[in-house]
Amino acid sequence: MRLACMFSSILLFGAAGLLLFISLQDPTELAPHPAPEMVKLSLQASELLLLTGLVGTLTAQTSRARPPSFIWKLVPQEKRDHSPGIKFSIRPQQPHNDLPPGSSQDGPFKAATERVTRDLSSRAPRGLSLRMSQDPQAQLNVGARLRPRQRRRRLLIKKMPAAAALPANSSARTLVRPAPGALDGRWASLRETQRERKRVMREACAKYRASSSRRAVTPRHVSRIFVEDRHRVLYCEVPKAGCSNWKRVLMVLAGLASSTADIQHDAVHYGSALKRLDAFGRQGILHRLSTYTKMLFVREPFERLVSAFRDKFEHPNSYYHPVFGKAILARYRANASREALRTGSGVRFPEFVQYLLDVHRPVGMDIHWDHVSRLCSPCLVDYDFVGKFESMEDDANFFLSLIHAPRNLTFPRFKDRHSEEARTTARITHQYFAQLSTLQRQRTYDFYYMDYLMFNYSKPFADLY
Helix, strand or coil: CHHHHHHHHHHHHHHHHHHHHHHHHHHHHHCCCCCHHHHHHHEEEEEHHHHHHHHHHHHHHHHCCCCCCCCCEEEEECCCCCCCCCCCCEEEEECCCCCCCCCHHEEEEEEHHHHHHHHHHHHHCCCCCCCCCCCCCHHHHCCCCCHHHHHHHHHHHCCCCCCCHHCCCCCCHHHCCCCHHHHHHHHHHHHHHHHHHHHHHHHHHHHHCCCHHHHHCCCHHHHCCCEEEECCCCEEECCCHHHHHHHHHCCCCCCCCCCCHHHHHHHHHCCCCCCCCCCHHHHHHHHHHCEEEEEEEEEEEEHHHHHHHHHCCCCCCHHHHHHHHHHHHHHHCCCCCCHHHCCCCCCCCHHHHHHHHCCCCCCCCCCCCCHHHCCCCCCCCCCCCEEEEHHHHHHHHHHHCCCCCCCCCCCCCCCCCCCCCCCCCCCHHHHHHHCCCCHHHHHHHHCCCCHHHHCCHHHHHCCCC
């Protein structure tokens, strides 16, 4: 026994000296241009010698805690990570008494093996893997496996060029919405804008529609609100204020399409992919109104009116010409031709405004030129977000960030219909309203007065009061 201990001590001191030498001098740098085979051989020899000394230490320290039948075996291990050199697995051979892991004899053995395993973990040379068998003691070598890998990973990260660190599908290659942290000042400004818009809207409601807040919500009040359950969003549709593209965004959020560009106009307006809020029962309506993020987008009323007229009456339309055009021409055009009365095409903007302002109009209202205050009931539904068509890109991206939408989802910029035609702008709107008399402009402003007041739009003409 003494002879074995002396032999083990000699091996231990030899291994310690060799370990100190290896730590101070990288074997691969001893020669200017060593051959790969020589380097591999020297590493293998040093690893074998070090391993023999460490195993001897482990045997000496555990011999007092375990019966002599507990022995350690060196088992060749298959190469991992393509690293050079011989690898071994230190695998204990269990004694035949099969004590349970929680028995009293596990105590001293566990302490000794933990201490020696920590020594193995910190001193094992690179490329040497020390692995235990699949038993309760197998967890002891976790640090021995992870630490060399972590050192290699840190070295790789330091040596890796900045461009190579980006994956092939990195967001740097695609158009993405800027993160809120990247635009903190801009985001703060948009938050303040939202607070101001909601304040103005609530003050207008309190002053002119005080009774509305005390009314019960009915399905009619929420018939224009679309539901997106995955991101808990309620969107009130305001036609001619970006509603087609907003419904495309909702369909992508709901997982019904991968991109807004893939959704055709008919699928947006005539499909049943998106649910309306009035399709749910009373409890479903109230639950969503109280827990979902409610938003609407509005547009300058005169500009929205001209946009609707251009879209529905200046282009062929199988619905608006026979339903609205024929009635308007029959009532407001003197000596209308038979062809015009038959097709309903060719309605002029002053005739359309006459129909709009007539309390006894020959055909009912339409959502494309109805008041926003009637479409979305903002005095009854407390909207969390009020966006504007005039600042669509900023408002839309801000809203998508608030609901944690995918970063690669942005509000589409394309024109839904008549893409070859210029969008309706303030300049174009003034050209159309120049065809009206001063009284007609004033009455039209009065017609949309609540929308102007509630959403804080300024008067479009100086002579309005």
